[in-house]
Amino acid sequence: DTGVSQNPRHKITKRGQNVTFRCDPISEHNRLYWYRQTLGQGPEFLTYFQNEAQLEKSRLLSDRFSAERPKGSFSTLEIQRTEQGDSAMYLCASSLRESDGYTFGSGTRLTVV
Amino acid sequence: AQSVTQLDSQVPVFEEAPVELRCNYSSSVSVYLFWYVQYPNQGLQLLLKYLSGSTLVESINGFEAEFNKSQTSFHLRKPSGHISDTAEYFCAVSEANFGNEKLTFGTGTRLTIIP
DSSP states (O other), X not given: OOOOEEEOSEEEEOTTOOEEEEEEOOTTOOEEEEXXXXXXXXXXXXXXXXXXXXXXXXXXXXXXXXXXXXXXXXXXXXXXXXXXXXXXXXXXEEESSGGGOOEEXXXXXXXXX | OOEEEOOOSEEEEETTSOEEEOOEEEOSSOEEEEEEEXXXXXXXXXXXXXXXXXXXXXXXXXXXEEEETTTTEEEEEEXXXXXXXXXXXXXXXXXXXXXXXXOEEOOOEEEEEEO
């Protein structure tokens, strides 16, 4: 397995545009997580899936953000009407069990201009 | 809800000197504790974890961390720092077996090993 894959690696978009990021977890991992990391901060939790079910969403996830994991495989994170404050590194991680810890992807860096 | 405090945002250490990165957590229930490392231009990698049992856990590259329940700490140590240890280190906590599986991260400590 090649690990957790995230695409694209970088995205520059104009304010007000919609963007979508993709995450392909390790194939046998049923848990998938999205985090956001800004400069000088640790990763902040956004949302969590177990198989295809979205079990928890952070209050950070405004109604402009939506995430899906159809069929419990890859996941997408969409941000509508992007704002400059959305500029950050968006991280995806997966795991098989809570006690395993996460395997992270390399992230998608979003810049909103 | 759990939280993590990493008081030191930057730790400079001369090469071959001992390294200590501090981590304190807060939680009302039993926890799992993790240290992650982020090398320049790379993703986060799991360094070591504490689940239960022995309070001292070790990684393959010489780091160790000790779980101290009374002090709610999980400090990371290495007897002798190496240039290749220069990276950002994040401490993280999750609530063990309570169905709340998200990791809460600290703000990170940038370790710089000085030649």
